[in-house]
Amino acid sequence: DGGITQSPKYLFRKEGQNVTLSCEQNLNHDAMYWYRQDPGQGLRLIYYSQIVNDFQKGDIAEGYSVSREKKESFPLTVTSAQKNPTAFYLCASRNSRGTGNTIYFGEGSWLTVV
Amino acid sequence: GDSVTQMEGPVTLSEEAFLTINCTYTATGYPSLFWYVQYPGEGLQLLLKATKADDKGSNKGFEATYRKETTSFHLEKGSVQVSDSAVYFCALRLGSNDYKLSFGAGTTVTVRA
Numbered sequence: 463d464g465g466i467t468q469s470p471k472y473l474f475r476k477e478g479q480n481v482t483l484s485c486e487q488n489l490n491h492d493a494m495y496w497y498r499q500d501p502g503q504g505l506r507l508i509y510y511s512q513i514v515n516d517f518q519k520g521d522i523a524e525g526y527s528v529s530r531e532k533k534e535s536f537p538l539t540v541t542s543a544q545k546n547p548t549a550f551y552l553c554a555s556r557n558s559r560g561t562g563n564t565i566y567f568g569e570g571s572w573l574t575v576v
Numbered sequence: 577g578d579s580v581t582q583m584e585g586p587v588t589l590s591e592e593a594f595l596t597i598n599c600t601y602t603a604t605g606y607p608s609l610f611w612y613v614q615y616p617g618e619g620l621q622l623l624l625k626a627t628k629a630d631d632k633g634s635n636k637g638f639e640a641t642y643r644k645e646t647t648s649f650h651l652e653k654g655s656v657q658v659s660d661s662a663v664y665f666c667a668l669r670l671g672s673n674d675y676k677l678s679f680g681a682g683t684t685v686t687v688r689a
Contacts, residue, residue, distance in 0.1 A: 466619075468619075495677075502681065502682070503681055503682070504580075504665060504679035504680050504681045504682055505620075505665070505677075505679040507676060507677075510676075520676075552619055552620065554620075554677075564610075564622055564625065565622075565669075565677055566622070567612075567619040567620040567621070568619050569618050569619040570618065570619040
């Protein structure tokens, strides 16, 4: 089945460590996104990529980094510079061609700093 | 800037009750509007969408009509079930090539048997 796979589902990080969240999609979508969700809040855009080897900062990119070496993959690294990284992270993708296209989400990754 | 405002929750209902979640938007152009649902511990799923004024999106008994005159996209369901307990997000995107999907804060709905 086509879809977006995020891993791990749950991750614990010690302060000062970098961690990488994986996002893989087999939908042949060009565009991929990372959002952060905090309790009681909506989603905030961290980074997005519209094509391989290209990505742009979203609204809250500080303390995060991404790469887009393959169309299917858009990993997110939460660096030690991110001061409040505990959150639910959602990866998404969409086909940027055509009109009325929909953004599809993965099931999310919970990151907790211990 | 472009934004979405949702009615604050939480909302608690009994089974078979009528559900309305208000959503209004501010946008400089003509956005597409979406409702997403998030079940506990899961990612977001598209519930329904509308891409132009007066369109009605519908799915799983839920409906929402794109009202340009009131800049609204209220979500309704006539008879809720316990399985409808979730967080509901209203969202907008300005154009088909716009990368950014702007979300409301979400409304938590709990349906009791």
